[in-house]
Amino acid sequence: MEVNIDFLPNEVLLLILRFLSSQDLFSVSCVSNRFSCLVNDRKIVRYLDLRKVYSRTTDDFKTFFLPRLRCRNIEHINLDHVYWIRLPSFVVKLKNLNSLHMLGTPLTFLQLKWILTSCTKLQDLSISWPDDMESDNAKQWVGGFSEVKTVLSELKTLKIMIYANPMPLLELLIHCTGLKKLVIINHHARKFFSAPRIFSDKEYTLNFPHLQELIIDHLDGSFPLYLLAGLLLKISEGCQSSADWETFWTNTPVYINGNTFDNVAVIQKCSRVFLTLTPQIWDMLCKAGPLHNLKELLVTGQAPRSINLTSIIRSCPNLKSMNIMCGLNITLDMKKLCELQPKLERLSICCHPEQGPPKIVEGIATLRHLTHLTVPVCALIEIRHTKKSCITKAENLITVGFKRKRVGVPSTSNLEEVEIAAFNLVFENCPMITMLEIGFNTSTSCSPAKVHWECLENMKKLKRLTHLTLDGIPITNGLFLIEIALGCQELKFLRLKHLGPSGKCCYLAHFSQALAHCRNLVNLRIEQNYLASGTALFKSLQGCEKLERVFIHSERDSQSFDIPAIDSFIEKQANLVFVFIVGSQTPKNKCAKLTRKYKNSFRPALVVCIRSALWDVFDDKNTEIRTIPVCHYNEMITFRSWTYDAFT
DSSP: OOOOGGGSOHHHHHHHHTTSOHHHHHHHTTTOHHHHHHHTSHHHHSEEEOTTOTTOOHHHHHHHTOSHHHHHHOOEEEOTTOTTSOOSTTGGGOTTOOEEEETTSOOOHHHHHHHHHHOTTOOEEEEEOOGGGSSTTGGGGTTGGGGGHHHHHTOSEEEEEOOSOSGGGHHHHTTOTTOSEEEEEOTTOSSOOOOOOOOOSOOOOOOOTTOOEEEEEOTTOOSOHHHHHHHHHHHHHTOOOOSOBEEEESSOSOEETTEEOOOHHHHHHBSEEEEEOOHHHHHHHHHHOOOTTOOEEEEEEEEEEEEETHHHHHTOTTOOEEEEEEEEEEEOOHHHHHHHOTTOOEEEEOSOOTTOGGGSHHHHTTOTTOOEEEEOGGGGGOBOSSOOOOOOHHHHHHHTTOSSOOTTOOOTTHHHHHHHBTTHHHHHHOTTOOEEEEOOOOOTTOOGGGOOGGGGGGGGGOTTOOEEEEESOOOSOOHHHHHHHHHOTTOOEEEEESOSGGGBOOOHHHHHHHGGGOTTOOEEEEEOBSOTTOHHHHHHHTTOTTOOEEEEEESSOSSOOOHHHHHHHHHHOTTOOEEEEEESSSOHHHHHHHHHHTTTOSOTTOEEEEEETTOOTTHHHHHTOOOOOHHHIIIIIOSSTHHHHTTO
């Protein structure tokens, strides 16, 4: 008897459809009228995540959202960074929408207003600020949100990415009186931030009586300080909520009428804090005493005087995550840190440890629960105390004539180097690590000859590793990359930058072999000199079936990239959505030709940019290169990306 899925009853088919992705639901809805009706079921389409539906065009979206019953049953939809479709022609049909995420998706003021007018049940909204409200004509929209103030007053969560000037945002915020969570960010925006410009002569008063979580994440502190101070003052005095407080800001200290605002009461309630250690903030932290609610701490910038963070760590008994970003003049006693915080899960050390480079690894190796780790290159200098290198006199005579290891020649004492490296303790004792970053070292005391990089092959013991970054490590060959690829089968994100003596690429052949085993690789970023022509590299990348983003930057090549190999790689990789390649000797005309080829291809989400390092700034207009969407900056361009993921 012939077996057909049509023979199954609707109840069974509905159970099957619940396990399908949104991409598959698009295909199933086109099979027949029966399957289209099944996709209309509320349990199937109530939650839709369309961020990975890369192969669907605007017309496909319109067709999918055509049935009225389907639109009526959708309550939560995620369109974050779906930059390749036009909005909001189908979004306004979702009358029962409760949660709408459109961060990184271009909008105009009228489109945003149209959405707010049509979707009156919204509780959770995530958007990028309309471009036309950033322009010089933005004043014409003053008062424009008053018509939808009823909808805005019912919002509970609001997340906004702004591009240049935060002042127009106040037109929206004055109506959002029911907010419990407010997030305003500008990370990796399409424009550089500028100082706040006067938007109008109108006085704005923000009132959030129910606010529980405030995240104002501006790298340059351009959010109006008087408004931030007012929000913090309301939090510390007006709100009496039993929920966990989560306040997160970067533009500190805050001044009111020339006096520094006392944030002690706020910090004592915070579960996550991002601070620049100015003298005022340091005194405030010392005054705050024990911070039992604090679980996540980020410290950034250069302290005006030498500051030891150990005392702050001592006052945070429940700390789970700590990130020191470019902490100049900041010291830390690693041994005491690990003794005080044995359950630390995320640790980023980008400062000079108190005892110098040889005192980083021992403490870290005791953190059994560690999942995210960032350390400088000098951590690879440390050696085990229990074992010593056994180098014979003959071996010593062989290497005594070289100031550094010869490029491409394996060390005669490779096994000894692997054994004595103290970083092996991390690989052996921290099996929970999923994200590892080694690099970002600016210390002049880190001699390349002392770096025991051979131990990196033991990274294969980290079976859960998904994100790996290696930066500025003076390797002499890439054999360890093959071992990593064989052992870390879950690896999804790989970033290699300035590896080898003087940053010269000496691992390309081994890396090309390693790519054959990277079955789950999604994002690849390489910043390296002398990569061209890269033919073997691009051929190897064709085997990474899940690859979505590739960024390759090489400024000092003596030959051009193999353009036909790049073209063949893009053609055969169906999942690619972003390819950005920069080479110094690649001819501009070939770069422009290949870029134009994929500008209006049948793959709507694909963004391809092949450039010469000497590309003129006016060439972008001539070749009509598409603006790079924000999501690709987030995935590929960010520095220590987990920093922002953890807090936003």
